Amino acid sequence: MLPYVLRRLLIIIPTLVIISMLIFTIIKLPPGDYLTSYIAELQSQGETVDPKKIEFMRQEYGLDKPAWEQYFTWAGGMLHGDFGYSFEYDLPVTDIIGDRVVLTIMISLFTVLFTWIVAFPIAMYSATHQYSWGDYGLTLFGFLGLATPNFLLALVMLYLANVYFGSSIGGLMDPQYLNQAWSWDKIKSILEHLWIPVIVIGTSGTAGMIRRLRANLLDELHKPYVTTARAKGVPPLRRLVKYPLRVAMNFFIADIGSLLPSLISGAEIVAVVLSLPTTGPILISALQSQDMYLAGSFLMFLALLTIIGVLISDLLLAWLDPRIRLTGGAQR
Structure with missing residues (x-):
């Protein structure tokens, strides 16, 4: 029984790594990102969009980085109890x-x-x-x-x-x-x-x-x-x-x-x-x-x-x- 439990516990690590990759990939699959949705919402309300503000937000949230770098930033943060920053709520x-x-x-x-x-x-x-x-x-x-x-x-x-x-x-x-x-x-x-x-x-x-x-x-x-x-x-x-x-x-x-x-x-x-x-x-x-x-x-x-x-x-x-x-x- 004990060897079985130890094997199952060791399998959890690669399983979570693969799941995290799949989750990140699926969330990134739709075209655009959070700022794209944010811009579309502002335009639907008839508000103007400041390109400089959008560019600043893109850099601030790290959305200008390659997808692989965004993934490692997120996954590495979870190992230290940091689950990232919510764009919509502007809070951790x-x-x-x-x-x-x-x-x-x-x-x-x-x-x-x-x-x-x-x-x-x-x-x-x-x-x-x-x-x-x-x-x-x-x-x-x-x-x-x-x-x-x-x-x-x-x-x-x-x-x-x-x-x-x-x-x-x-x-x-x-x-x-x-x-x-x-x-x-x-x-x-x-x-x-x-x-x-x-x-x-x-x-x-x-x-x-x-x-x-x-x-x-x-x-x-x-x-x-x-x-x-x-x-x-x-x-x-x-x-x-x-x-x-x-x-x-x-x-x-x-x-x-x-x-x-x-x-x-x-x-x-x-x-x-x-x-x-x-x-x-x-x-x-x-x-x-x-x-x-x-x-x-x-x-x-x-x-x-x-x-x-x-x-x-x-x-x-x-x-x-x-x-x-x-x-x-x-x-x-």
């Missing part, structure tokens, strides 16, 4: 993400907990009561959750809250706490607003997990070892949890690789619809304006979380299911 990248990362992680963690708390008991009931009215009703709920886009559900809830309650459910806190230091009142305000995005974002994830966990459980419940446990008089709940549920959770553990980056990226479209101060809208804006250091730093962070998540899921799968081995070779 680390100053921009700040509270937004905390809020994004908070929303995502509560969403994950909501998904687990709702999905597991429903899937267990649906699998153990196959083809009952309860199973049909929960199956309908699952299909509706999968078929309804998150942003559409967010729009419906915004409309219903405005029409029937005369209030806005957008944002993640009361206006007076925006850009304010953290305090107990601010945390209470966030918790009061948190349930809307958690329900909206968690709906499709809950529905998908119910369907997958139900299908895996049904496959395990018809295997001989369950029949043997039933014949030996093992209590139903213990018989369900000890082995079938444990094996059926393999897909859930494997999803950790995508779970960690989702804690940061969040649901971008839902964040835009609900005006949530999370990292999603900033990432979209940075990609649109070719703010390469801001967008590149976000994507590199997501890549790192993905690699770490995949490693954690592989190790947990080997621990959870003895049939999975991380090393090759024949086993006697």
Whole structure:
């Protein structure tokens, strides 16, 4: 096990180098750069463009240098904790993400907990009561959750809250706490607003997990070892949890690789619809304006979380299911 973990850790270094090259190349692929987009925006507003100012900004941001030199400047800075300077916000990248990362992680963690708390008991009931009215009703709920886009559900809830309650459910806190230091009142305000995005974002994830966990459980419940446990008089709940549920959770553990980056990226479209101060809208804006250091730093962070998540899921799968081995070779 230890040699396997060490090999995986050593592979992370060249993997991140290749990913950083791909990210930088893809961001630079569209014609022009941030200043090109900035000039086009000024001209669309009927404002004049000072060529000397643009040239000064190009030199100041290092956009006059060759692409390879820009890449090494950015990549070398990340090794020292310097993720570059955002052109659009005129601030260091680390100053921009700040509270937004905390809020994004908070929303995502509560969403994950909501998904687990709702999905597991429903899937267990649906699998153990196959083809009952309860199973049909929960199956309908699952299909509706999968078929309804998150942003559409967010729009419906915004409309219903405005029409029937005369209030806005957008944002993640009361206006007076925006850009304010953290305090107990601010945390209470966030918790009061948190349930809307958690329900909206968690709906499709809950529905998908119910369907997958139900299908895996049904496959395990018809295997001989369950029949043997039933014949030996093992209590139903213990018989369900000890082995079938444990094996059926393999897909859930494997999803950790995508779970960690989702804690940061969040649901971008839902964040835009609900005006949530999370990292999603900033990432979209940075990609649109070719703010390469801001967008590149976000994507590199997501890549790192993905690699770490995949490693954690592989190790947990080997621990959870003895049939999975991380090393090759024949086993006697």
